[in-house]
Amino acid sequence: MNVTIIGTGYVGLVAGACLADIGNNVFCLDVDPRKIDLLNAGGIPIYEPGMGEVVRSNVEAKRLQFSTDAAAAVAHGDIQFIAVGTPPDEDGSADLQYVLAAARTIGRTMESFKVVVDKSTVPVGTADKVAAVIREELEKRGRTDLGFSVISNPEFLKEGAAVDDFMRPDRIVIGYTDDAAGREALAAMRKLYAPFNRNHERSRVMDVRSAEFTKYAANAMLATRISFMNELANLADMVGADIEAVRQGIGSDPRIGYSFLYAGTGYGGSCFPKDIQALTRTAREHGQALRVLEAVEAVNDAQKNMLAAKVFARFGADLTGRTFALWGLAFKPNTDDMREAPSRVVLLELVRAGARIVAHDPIAVDEARRVLQLDFADNPALLNRVSFSSAKDPMEALAGADALIIVTEWKAYRSPNLERLKAQMKSAVIFDGRNLYEPGAMKDAGIVYQGIGRNSA
Numbered sequence: 001m002n003v004t005i006i007g008t009g010y011v012g013l014v015a016g017a018c019l020a021d022i023g024n025n026v027f028c029l030d031v032d033p034r035k036i037d038l039l040n041a042g043g044i045p046i047y048e049p050g051m052g053e054v055v056r057s058n059v060e061a062k063r064l065q066f067s068t069d070a071a072a073a074v075a076h077g078d079i080q081f082i083a084v085g086t087p088p089d090e091d092g093s094a095d096l097q098y099v100l101a102a103a104r105t106i107g108r109t110m111e112s113f114k115v116v117v118d119k120s121t122v123p124v125g126t127a128d129k130v131a132a133v134i135r136e137e138l139e140k141r142g143r144t145d146l147g148f149s150v151i152s153n154p155e156f157l158k159e160g161a162a163v164d165d166f167m168r169p170d171r172i173v174i175g176y177t178d179d180a181a182g183r184e185a186l187a188a189m190r191k192l193y194a195p196f197n198r199n200h201e202r203s204r205v206m207d208v209r210s211a212e213f214t215k216y217a218a219n220a221m222l223a224t225r226i227s228f229m230n231e232l233a234n235l236a237d238m239v240g241a242d243i244e245a246v247r248q249g250i251g252s253d254p255r256i257g258y259s260f261l262y263a264g265t266g267y268g269g270s271c272f273p274k275d276i277q278a279l280t281r282t283a284r285e286h287g288q289a290l291r292v293l294e295a296v297e298a299v300n301d302a303q304k305n306m307l308a309a310k311v312f313a314r315f316g317a318d319l320t321g322r323t324f325a326l327w328g329l330a331f332k333p334n335t336d337d338m339r340e341a342p343s344r345v346v347l348l349e350l351v352r353a354g355a356r357i358v359a360h361d362p363i364a365v366d367e368a369r370r371v372l373q374l375d376f377a378d379n380p381a382l383l384n385r386v387s388f389s390s391a392k393d394p395m396e397a398l399a400g401a402d403a404l405i406i407v408t409e410w411k412a413y414r415s416p417n418l419e420r421l422k423a424q425m426k427s428a429v430i431f432d433g434r435n436l437y438e439p440g441a442m443k444d445a446g447i448v449y450q451g452i453g454r455n456s457a
């Protein structure tokens, strides 16, 4: 099938490359010429395992192309995916300007029936707005004879496992309108996704508003589990219980399960923070408070300060003359995404208190340099206190450190050589924001160890 993807970011690039990989002819459009030039030169703008190979092989097979030519893009696809960003507005609600601009692009140049697919995460009711904008453009052109239907098909991929998630989805949510154009659009979507449903049917077909809502509900549930465990972990620290034992104890109940119950330094990334905010703002617009989710957000904001608070509790509020090693900058492993990463909060707090930081991350250092310039825009001189060790060996960051602070659970941090670690550091102290190690083993090794909710040992 001929497919157009409008917005070649994380989601658009993954969706475009994967849909090309199963045999479709895919045209990826973006307004950012640097991104398109890079892709056309064989580069990949994001770090995502497996991504480079899928893109390269499909470009070679001439099933995947990248361009800034909007008219050519709209002409290409019978199915037009909108996969542009939906960042938070000043009040936290989703900013739909990019989605509606993409809709306008479609309405301005379409010459045949189009299935318009909202893949971006958008508030309930957005499909109606997208349809209204397209209709308005068609009216301006006197082309109301041209048909279209807007489908909601939210994306559930996880950064770091995006290619695999797209190729082997748990479910494919498709929201459609039950009229003639909507049924034609649904048939096209079923055909497009048929290769993913060979083993069993993964499509969940529903009305558009429920599909839009499903994406927010999924992220809200996952974020709730994280904040719930973080709050319990902080209590576990006070009462001398081990949150990891508690996690296993409750996870064995199949109604609860083990996933997404890890205590840590709070969630970050491009989705949870903005989606929770957007859903609570939507509720407020309807005169309802989503009290659970408002608490989820507040708990998460506080949790991002937890590691720094533990450092202050041990070393005092003035950290002048102290050096800390920081392992992990990306908001989670296997990505270079620094959006809303907890490491940014830890870095800001400790550097402002006078500390020097030597940070390590296997992938995200370049991206970290970029975002930290924004974070330290008020006082750029403070950035001189942050340096980055070689990506190859996390141990190098430890030289002379007063403590090690772990923020991201990269595999490379799982089994450090503890003797070398102690030999490198000024004092053997670890603040572990991801609970990577056993407190008992750390104690036996002579290391002062503070995890999140693990101080029972």
Ligand SMILES: NC(=O)c1ccc[n+]([C@@H]2O[C@H](COP(=O)([O-])OP(=O)(O)OC[C@H]3O[C@@H](n4cnc5c(N)ncnc54)[C@H](O)[C@@H]3O)[C@@H](O)[C@H]2O)c1
Pocket (backbone or CB within 6 Å): 006, 007, 008, 009, 010, 011, 012, 029, 030, 031, 032, 035, 083, 084, 085, 086, 098, 101, 102, 119, 120, 121, 122, 155, 156, 157, 158, 159, 270, 271
């Ligand atoms: N990143 C994720 O893990 C993830 C997962 C599921 C859903 N989502 C959702 O998918 C959407 C996209 O997220 P992302 O992370 O891919 O964003 P992104 O910022 O990485 O990419 C968006 C791209 O759209 C381009 N763009 C903006 N306006 C355009 C226009 N009018 N025409 C063409 N291109 C345009 C931008 O230049 C950018 O390259 C968001 O709504 C997000 O919430 C993201």
